[in-house]
Amino acid sequence: MTTLWLVGIGTGNPDHVTGQAIKALNAADLILIPRKGTAKSDLAEVRQLILSQVLTSPVPVADYDVPQRADQDDYLGAVNDWHDAIARVWADTIATHRPDAANVALMVWGDPSLYDSTLRIAARLPGLTVRVIPGITSLQALTAAHAIPLNTLAAPVTITTGRQLRDHGWPDGATTLAVMLDKGGAFTTLDPTDTDIWWAAYVGMPEETLIHGPLSQVADQILSTRVRLRVEHGWIMDIYLLRRGGDV
CATH class of the missing domain: 3.40.1010.10 (Tetrapyrrole methylase, N-terminal domain)
Structure with a gap:
């Protein structure tokens, strides 16, 4: 055996x-x-x-x-x-x-x-x-890289995929979303109001790239950075956390 x-x-x-x-x-x-x-x-x-x-x-x-x-x-x-x-x-x-x-x-x-x-x-x-x-996990590496907790105080976290976010939108009742396996830009389907994003590519690797800020301000920067990194390396692995309500 x-x-x-x-x-x-x-x-x-x-x-x-x-x-x-x-x-x-x-x-x-x-x-x-x-x-x-x-x-x-x-x-x-x-x-x-x-x-x-x-x-x-x-x-x-x-x-x-x-x-x-x-x-x-x-x-x-x-x-x-x-x-x-x-x-x-x-x-x-x-x-x-x-x-x-x-x-x-x-x-x-x-x-x-x-x-x-x-x-x-x-x-x-x-x-x-x-x-x-x-x-x-990439979630552990993401939150460590940005030096943030995964959840807000006494609140749950929803772990989902880019496909789910794109097809079904923000889950009811959720305040924090951890998004994996996004082929690129699923967050652009959301209303960015009062939403922050912590994004990372190649998290934990020498090529690690981090972007954080209000989704309305950094969404385009993330998209263009993602395209550039994919061209440079031939592949990309990224993950991000979305949070509504302003709490960390």
Whole structure:
């Protein structure tokens, strides 16, 4: 029986890798590293950099190409088909490189529990036992970078996606929104009145870029900065917090 260790590695900063994650990576018989095309080669390189700093002895590494998700109207159907394809690639990669592996590690950006589908993909492989090593989330890194609390006093926080925000607007009763997986500019669909935004790209990495202010004043700056950074790096990961009411 093979154990698949889903190892949260934070947001790209090797200092975010926990002691538990380091132990799991060193105990692995095989480490899987995804490739998402030449435009996102930095993502694979960051994983390699982390391994170069935390491995105390050589561990076999297998790169694999992440299948492309179909662009179709049935979003959930496309995602499920995509997850099926990724699971097949994982199984084929393990079978090719270390079919006898007792422990296989997959390095997961951020944390495997928060708006990440790695656990859902792993569930498609019944021959594997899955274990999770939690990592520093992009939300933790975002609030730390801006030196703000995630919630206002005694108030809840809604964690959502750019797609949900764009399609359904500001959730009723919410004062703070943490928005992930925004393909760009979902906040422009909102009434910016009395709304502040704390935005970050490449949070925790050397390329980290932060913008904060009233949404009505900084929305255009965020959009133009996002376009520039994507051109410079070939990819972008960003996240932001929206808050209404003026409290921090």
